Amino acid sequence: QITLVMGNRNQLQWDLPALDSFELNRAIYRIPTRQFRETRDEFIELLDLQDLVRKPVRNLSLGERMKVEIAASLLQRPQVLYLDEPTIGLDVTMQARIRSFIAEYNRRHDATVLLTSHYMADVEALCKRVIVIHHGHLLFDGSLADLVARFAAFKTIGVTLEDTSADLSRYGEIMSVDSDRVTLRVPKT
Numbered sequence: 001q002i003t004l005v006m007g008n009r010n011q012l013q014w015d016l017p018a019l020d021s022f023e024l025n026r027a028i029y030r031i032p033t034r035q036f037r038e039t040r041d042e043f044i045e046l047l048d049l050q051d052l053v054r055k056p057v058r059n060l061s062l063g064e065r066m067k068v069e070i071a072a073s074l075l076q077r078p079q080v081l082y083l084d085e086p087t088i089g090l091d092v093t094m095q096a097r098i099r100s101f102i103a104e105y106n107r108r109h110d111a112t113v114l115l116t117s118h119y120m121a122d123v124e125a126l127c128k129r130v131i132v133i134h135h136g137h138l139l140f141d142g143s144l145a146d147l148v149a150r151f152a153a154f155k156t157i158g159v160t161l162e163d164t165s166a167d168l169s170r171y172g173e174i175m176s177v178d179s180d181r182v183t184l185r186v187p188k189t
Contacts, residue, residue, distance in 0.1 A: 103125060129142070154187060
């Protein structure tokens with residue numbers, strides 16, 4: 001089973017409470033009643049939706065609506081999640097909650113998550129493997145650490161000095177000094 005969540009699109013019925021849209025999804029996807037109730041209640045608790053699911057969707061803030069959208073899209077317990085900018089337009093706190101929920105869903109249900117995001121915090125929190133595509137061309141496929149190492153304009157190096165009076169600022173920005181050890185941020189050339 002596959003689901004798609006887009007940060008700027010709605011699947012919920014605008015004038016109805018989210019619970020009614022959840023029921024509609026239950027019928028569409030033929031989710032067994034017991035499984036539906038367990039999953040719905042789990043998501044309501046994990047995403048703190050208790051006060052939101054009875055309000056018409058039009059009365060929810062963007063962040064509240066995004067939480068409810070994600071819950072609705074996962075009710076059938078899909079094994080593959082396509083998440084297109086799931087934290088777009090959300091404040092930092094709400095972004096963190098959404099990321100945490102997605103990571104928890106991934107752990108509980110062993111789901112594959114395909115994420116598109118301009119927010120590196122999303123990528124750092126949710127991705128073991130990163131693929132960068134630019135105008136349809138694959139630029140990178142690997143770990144986040146390898147991506148940073150390949151594309152960063154700077155690198156950080158540590159130097160242990162015999163002569164602590166040496167001026168290293170001409171080589172780069174001094175990030176920290178600890179006794180005879182200096183950490184520098186230097187241009188990657």
